[in-house]
Amino acid sequence: MAELARVVALRKVDDVLADVTATAKELIPGVDLAGVLLVGKANSFETLAPTSELMFRLDELQIRFGEGPCLEAALDEIVVRIDDFRDEPRFPNYAPEVVKLGVRSALSFKLYTADRTAGALNLFGYEPKLWDSEAESIGMILAAHAAAAILASREGEQLQSALSTRDRIGQAKGIIMERFKIDDVRAFAMLRQLSQDTNTKLTDVAQRVIDTRGE
Template identity: 40%
Template sequence: MDDPEHERLVKSLRSAAEQLTENRSIRDFEATVTKLVHAAVDTIPGVEGGGISRTEEGTVRSSHATDPAVYDLDRLQSDLGQGPCITAADDPPEAGIVVAQDLAGADGERWPVFAPRCVEAGFRAMMSVQLSLHGRRRSALNLYSRTPDVFDASAELTAGLFGVQAATLLHGAEHAADLGQALASRDVIGQAKGILMERFTVDDDEAFQMLVDSSQETNVKLVDVATWLVGEARSKRAEAGPRPQRR
């Protein structure tokens, strides 16, 4: 790679990083993923559309596509269980990038059902980049082009480097989202304990044990029991109307 090309690549990746973090909290996971996909489409040469496929506990979900046609193709791969995104997420090559230069040609033979449908939709070339390597969640960034043989060595390199950058960001965003959910769960459990402590004149430990016992008896998650109890208390307060002000 010559110096001008190297400089262009560094600038494009820096620009993508700035777009992904500009005026957003990393805890806003959905917004982060949306910006990630659009930044990839804008950054990687030859790409005209993109989306994300994520697998969790055997279920594949497609999301954050840049247009409806891409979403339909991502979802089709999920439904068929075949396509570059499935290969990239579950069985990628060492570099983590699956490239199909022409789905109407020999490349399409790897995915005999998906490839003709993709060509019919107007897309001839595709790259899928694995974004997660470990854990229960696996994901791939799917990049589409209407032009065959458009992904040269520079495009593949940019996609690979972008994938590493994006995987790191997604890892942080997922953990931040999980942390936010955990904090919210702790908060609602705390509210539920307070309700039980006031209603039954019990201490903190006894209130928590009441929630645990109820969860086990009903086979409902502890946080869901707490959420129901808090909702019930709010409904009763709303029905009772505003409390009289103390003088």
């Protein structure tokens, strides 16, 4: 656990999540499959760090039916536990399909991800009634590591985007200053006015100025 905490900020998010799902199989008896499901708008979803190709199928079925432990954990509950899919009334469409795939039990943990994306760490077993409160405690800690890695990655992406935006606006200001022999305050005012007049994002206006600087 301590090692996972140390590497969250130092490694790529995919590598950290792969460690989380592998560690879940190692530390929690009975975990045969593990993965992370991220759910976005309009039924968009992504399966990350699966320990088996079967995880893709399990997640796909949940999105298709709009039900399942991973979705419920991602969108509503903190922990969702399934002792036996053969006797699970909460998911009448999903459960029978999972049983056909040989999966009997599940344990899903909410990931506290930001913005408009929900997520869950999902563990599945081929045998029924596998997990106790200790398994849930370990799973919640691992879910916290997964969420931290995802949030760190998103913050890094946002920082890079902000730096790129600032750079583009700076380049556009320089071009306008040279072209019209004005100072940077006036150049920025012209960019902003053009953005408002054309109902175009300031960054898009700046990019247009850069693209047409030779014209």
